[in-house]
Amino acid sequence: MFWRYDFTRxxxxxxxxxxxxxxxxxxNSEFGKHKAFFNHLKETGGTVxxxxxxxxxxxxxxxxYLNPIVLSNTADLGISIVLCAYP
Structure with missing residues (x-):
């Protein structure tokens, strides 16, 4: 299964x-209601x-600066954060 969403279109x-x-x-607030879907993706070999x-x-x-609440909520959803810097 593959799912992709471009937030910025x-x-x-x-x-x-x-x-x-x-x-x-x-x-994170928006995606709280999709936690089961994210879990399913990860359980079937996917990443979020x-x-x-x-x-x-x-x-x-x-x-x-990612404060502990943002990090905790992101981790609770099972979402990784990937930062690619292009200085």
Missing amino acids: GEKVSAQDILIEDFIADK EYFVGWFGVDSINMSI
Whole structure:
């Protein structure tokens, strides 16, 4: 089984519009009702992850703060966080 969802529908989301930690917290809230589906995906060999392409502009100093609540909620849903930085 394969499932993929593009949150941004191909559009880039700027950190000036929303912080990644807030974006993930919002998605965790939305996906709480789909926890059984995520568990099924993982039980059948799949993975569930937030893949974040992180593009820097004129700076290589980039940081994300994921507080324990966001991390705990993400882990509770069984979702990994993958950060790919492109400074």
